[in-house]
Amino acid sequence: MTRIFLTVLAASASFATLGLATPASAQIEVDITQGNIDPVPIAVPDFIGTDPQTAELGRQIADVIRADLERSGLFRALDPASFLETQTDIDYEPTFADWRIIKADALASGRIVRDGPDKVRVEFRLWDVFAGKQLKGIRFSTSNENWRRTAHKASDAIYTALTGEEGYFDSRIVFVDQRGPKTNRTKRLAVMDSDGHNPQYLLGGSDLVISPRFDPASQTVTYMSYETLPAQVYMLDINTGRRERLGSFPGMTFAPRFSPDGSQLILTMVKDGNSDLYAMDLRSRSTKRLTTDPGIDVSGSYSPDGKRIVFQSDRGGTPQLYTMNANGSGAKRISFGDGRFNSPVWSPRGDKIAFVRQNKGKFAIGVMDPDGKNMRILTDDWSVDMPSWSPNGRVIIFTKETRGTNGKSELWSVDLTGRNLKRIDTPGQATDPAWSALLE
Amino acid sequence: MTVIKKTFAMSAAVLVLAACATKPVPEPEVVERPAPQPEIFVQQEPEPAPPQVIAPPTIQPPTIDPNAPIPGSVEDFAFQSGGEPRVFFGYDRYQLSNDARDTLRRQANWLNSYPEFTAIVEGHADERGTREYNLALGARRADSVKAFLVSQGVSPDRLTTVSYGKERPIDGRSSEAGWSRNRNGFTNLRAFGQS
Known part of the structure; x- marks a missing residue:
């Protein structure tokens, strides 16, 4: 029996407080040989929209990400009904304590921003809940009808950040x-x-x-x-x-x-x-x-x-x-x-x-x-x-x-x-x- | 059962270190832009007419048995082959049994009498093999049939071989009774000029 660890060693404190965009290294230990013995619990709230249409898109994209991660067997997508915090702006740190209570190891929160009549930006941040650190911040620009592939790309980015392996969802x-x-x-x-x-x-x-x-x-x-x-x-x-x-x-x-x-x-x-x-x-x-x-x-x-x-x-x-x-x-x-x-x-x-x-x-x-x-x-x-x-x-x-x-x-x-x-x-x-x- | 440890450096472009709770953290960087989904071209093939076996026009000779097929017809070929122009093989085998040789001798006699016909010799396999191996096994069976017909005087130019592997079973049963029927070589008669 081998446990799956999701551990992020604290990056240098000076980088963190100064907010410098300096390369920092993180060490993650995910047991990739054991499959779903103990999948990593991850929270993916519906992505925040700025109007009804982008809000619907945000819900659909989060749905696809949750399904992708769950299907891989390496993750367990937590039920959004269990979430305590409802973030309204992903540029602010989440209340990590609220996510620890529901036993989320990682949190992926995102938003959809309208970029033109048929274009949207999909932005999301991946957080290590225990360490209270952002692991990744990513933005995709895409056309509305391409939302499904964008969701798969987001899943691949999360998968890669947490396992160190390439993903396979956008295929x-x-x-x-x-x-x-x-x-x-x-x-x-x-x-x-x-x-x-x-x-x-x-x-x-x-x-x-x-x-x-x-x-x-x-x-x-x-x-x-x-x-x-x-x-x-x-x-x-x-x-x-x-x-x-x-x-x-x-x-x-x-x-x-x-x-x-x-x-x-x-x-x-x-x-x-x-x-x-x-x-x-x-x-x-x-x-x-x-x-x-x-x-x-x-x-x-x-x-x-x-x-x-x-x-x-x-x-x-x-x-x-x-x-x-x-x-x-x-x-x-x-x-x-x-x-x-x-x-x-x-x-x-x-x-x-x-x-x-x-x-x-x-x-x-x-x-x-x-x-x-x-x-x-x-x-x-x-x-x-x-x-x-x-x-x-x-x-x-x-x-x-x-x-x-x-x-x-x-x-x-x-x-x-x-x-x-x-x-x-x-x-x-x-x-x-x-x-x-x-x-x- | 080892734990593989993955250590990796987060690049500066994607790792934005967390600010304190009151300050917005910097905008995330653009790291990827998915290409627009390519349009899939759905190709509509014209439906070709299914190949038909057309017997050359023949005049029915007077015969005693009204149920016997017209000599020189496709039905006659099947009749002369013992019901259907098909020989059977053992599991994973492509060697001809004595029964199969008898059947093929009758097929060769018929083909030698009616040189206006060509044939596609089909090799078939049962479902107890993988798809690609069975294509190869069917090819061996088709070749066994063709080689024997040629040894009996049929010109090799009149015989084309094809393997269907396990793709075209004649019996759907997943039992030895079904499988033994599906391991066969079928001499699919064509009127001259048909491909």
Whole structure:
């Protein structure tokens, strides 16, 4: 049992009394390995507005921040009904004693200021309640209709200030919307905010589409489509709608993933029934074959420095995980546990590889170090697949399917620690989720 | 289970030290400006007509069995293949069973008699595998079927392979009865000229 500490060591007293904008250091100890054993209680009052419209906006923004922080599992957003103090001006220090009584460790208070007909400023201060210190003061300028993203940015700033890690709230998830019974399904490419809001279709839905993935460097996704046969890998720019087939190979191409800098794709191509990994240079469109063995080599994923690739292969008899250099050399097996190991994805932080293990009639999402050590199963079920990392390498989103003729697909997420297992609400059935990088 | 200690320096731009309770603290600094939300272009694809299997016009010859399909029709191909032009595989297998070979021999005989047809050989897998692995497994199955038909004299130019992995099950049951039907290779007949 490890406690979560939210401790801010007092900054130099002279800086504080003089109010100098001098760099000060603070030390925060948040146990980020334990998930929600003891989430940090945080108070986020509705942001103060200057008129009814900005007051409503302030309520909505605080709602989204509370939901974001709560969903992370690292925080517990306190019920606004329990608040003793109602601040009227965030430029004055809060009455810390009032927030200590309700056991808030941190307080985020903000306001909305009208900046023009369609523009607002969102300003907020993050306070350490125990130390009685401001941790962060932040202002965003934004258009009215952009309020949801502004709220996510505020959540990311709070998350970063209190955990020392990058956030992941202001990001998107591309996925495949799924309709119809198991034996007559239609699938359609769609995208939504990281909290499941603003779902939008990206394609018409007349063709089977599989395994979309984001370019970490842009708003472009790659996916596999049966628009023409053999099925091939495509690229779609979400902002412009520009869509392109990446080559017309005689064999099917599938399982595409971008390199971290977006310059390359790794994909699988079928030749005479055998699946091998290829790298495609996206500028020249030239492809380089990376594996040549007669086994199935599939589901390649680059390390964040682009130098290594993890993939699955059944060259040794059953599907197992292997790593190799980005040029295809030096392949070595890294999974040795019971069962079949599939769908590896390298964490954007580089320290873990997520995978799907199939063992004794169950599928599980797990993580291991890039050398195969410290394997841990995070969650298992009848059927889970297609793991994808949050941009900060903290959360894994995946597909879960239920059993039987009426089986349904849903999106779920789980913390790197195996805690905070949550379903993500989608308009219909959903599968094949993939997380974007943090938005600009 | 270790506690990771994160130490970080607050930058001067964002850390405004607290003033005493009576004085307003300085205005917060602008640190970020979210870009306006990009407009999402929702692409409406024209709905292509679903592929149809069209049998070439044939004249029905006099026949004794009124229920037998017209020779040279798509139905005849299915009939000659033993009900449907589909062969089945064991779990995680792509090798052809003796039954499958018998079925494919009949398919090859038919295809050799009616050279105006081409076929898309589909490989399918059950749901007890991950999506991408099953695409690869379906490709192996499709190739096994194609290779056998070619060995029986069918020109490889007439046969295209495609893997649907576990995306197109014919049986929704999550039991061995359902899975064994979903692990198959399907010879999807096309009239010449159809793609």
